[in-house]
Amino acid sequence: MRKRSLAGRISFAAATRWTPRPLAAQPSRGFLSITFDDVPRSAWIEGGAILARHSLRGTYYLSGDLCGKTFEGREQYHRDDVADIAAAGHEIGSHLFHHLSTLTLSHSRMQEEITANDAFLANLLGSAFRPRSFAYPYGEVSLTAKRLCSRHFGTSRSVQGGLNGAGADRDQLRILAIDNLFAKDVDWRTIFRTVARDNLWAIILAHGVDESDHEFSCPPARLDGAIRHALDAGLTILPVAEVMDHLTATP
Numbered sequence: 001m002r003k004r005s006l007a008g009r010i011s012f013a014a015a016t017r018w019t020p021r022p023l024a025a026q027p028s029r030g031f032l033s034i035t036f037d038d039v040p041r042s043a044w045i046e047g048g049a050i051l052a053r054h055s056l057r058g059t060y061y062l063s064g065d066l067c068g069k070t071f072e073g074r075e076q077y078h079r080d081d082v083a084d085i086a087a088a089g090h091e092i093g094s095h096l097f098h099h100l101s102t103l104t105l106s107h108s109r110m111q112e113e114i115t116a117n118d119a120f121l122a123n124l125l126g127s128a129f130r131p132r133s134f135a136y137p138y139g140e141v142s143l144t145a146k147r148l149c150s151r152h153f154g155t156s157r158s159v160q161g162g163l164n165g166a167g168a169d170r171d172q173l174r175i176l177a178i179d180n181l182f183a184k185d186v187d188w189r190t191i192f193r194t195v196a197r198d199n200l201w202a203i204i205l206a207h208g209v210d211e212s213d214h215e216f217s218c219p220p221a222r223l224d225g226a227i228r229h230a231l232d233a234g235l236t237i238l239p240v241a242e243v244m245d246h247l248t249a250t251p
């Protein structure tokens, strides 16, 4: 977690307490979404290959400004990758254009960041494309950002640990971190059995998928192992927007 100013801490706390759109009901079964942020190119090359081996699709939250660049010491996705990721059936979500903490952004700058990233993605994926799902860069949530995102996106994802059930905050969804910094010894089997037993929605947050010791990477075997435990537990694994479709469908 980044160091926050006092004003930032107050804004984050206020935003976290405000739940404008709680999930109305418990899911009818256990769900898992696999999400990648930024994204490092390995999330597509290695992570995408793992998902493909299991015939699964995930959610990639892209920041337009990171395209083709090096960020946090890693090669990020290439321009041509975006259409390939979408063509493989994965969901493309938004992560703001400049990957900025929303605690640093005014209302108008936040709106500009959303609009610029929408335009970047529409340029690559067709003018009709609009991302349905959002992830806050660094998990930093201001009241202003949350209000704007709740109007613009179907869901917004945090970096706070936890599982999502009835009453969960769809504008600040909770995650299970799989990066090296957090998840070297996670008991995925037990967690996913709980998700299945209690009809919850788990969301894995990954960045790079590689053998490095980078704090924001996970080794391919860890991602593959977590997926195997989720499948063994009987979880339905879908991109974030498609889980929301299930949760909001009228019976």
Ligand SMILES: [Zn+2]
Residues within 6 Å of the ligand: 037, 038, 095, 099, 136, 137, 138
């Ligand atoms: Zn990020």
